[in-house]
Amino acid sequence: xxxxxxxxxxxxxxxxxxxxxxxxxxxxxxxxxxxxxxxxxxxxxxxxxxxxxxxxxxxxxxxxxxxxxxxxxxxxxxxxxxxxxxxxxxxxxxxxxxxxxxxxxxxxxxxxxxxxxxxxxxxxxxxxxxxxxxxxxxxxxxxxxxxxxxxxxxxxxxxxxxxxxxxxxxxxxxxxxxxx
Numbered sequence: 468x469x470x471x472x473x474x475x476x477x478x479x480x481x482x483x484x485x486x487x488x489x490x491x492x493x494x495x496x497x498x499x500x501x502x503x504x505x506x507x508x509x510x511x512x513x514x515x516x517x518x519x520x521x522x523x524x525x526x527x528x529x530x531x532x533x534x535x536x537x538x539x540x541x542x543x544x545x546x547x548x549x550x551x552x553x554x555x556x557x558x559x560x561x562x563x564x565x566x567x568x569x570x571x572x573x574x575x576x577x578x579x580x581x582x583x584x585x586x587x588x589x590x591x592x593x594x595x596x597x598x599x600x601x602x603x604x605x606x607x608x609x610x611x612x613x614x615x616x617x618x619x620x621x622x623x624x625x626x627x628x629x630x631x632x633x634x635x636x637x638x639x640x641x642x643x644x645x646x647x
Contacts, residue, residue: 474512481510487549505545529565539576562621576645577623580642591609623642
């Protein structure tokens with residue numbers, strides 16, 4: 468596996484990246500066209516986008532967006548790995564490369580938002596009143612099958628929650644990590 472800068476990707480590789488995005492996160496990108504538009508909008512010099520490639524095939528990709536807070540904070544957005552290649556360290560390798568890049572650019576914090584927007588909900592924060600005793604709900608947090616579990620294994624912590632971000636009972640969970 469090789470990790471390359473997406474600014475050097477072929478059109479076919481960008482197409483593969485869009486397919487992975489729309490298939491992996493259909494709640495955010497309902498179609499291939501929307502996923503391709505996301506890539507085109509994010510593929511600007513201010514952002515860092517990288518992809519994991521195996522035998523010329525894209526198996527995952529992710530990015531950090533232009534820094535905020537005077538260059539101290541970077542958002543990890545998005546991060547996806549093809550379903551056939553999950554649980555092989557590819558996501559971890561992508562996050563580690565992106566952390567290193569943010570650190571090289573003077574970043575102190577890396578954060579992301581992880582929606583819990585499924586009808587059933589994946590975490591203990593779904594379908595509960597987050598305005599009622601949020602500190603206790605955070606203390607008793609259970610990630611279930613949600614991607615926050617992956618990020619927490621990489622050292623990220625919950626730094627905030629936006630209740631009802633995706634509809635009643637469907638929060639956005641913010642995770643962050645000090646990277647200096």
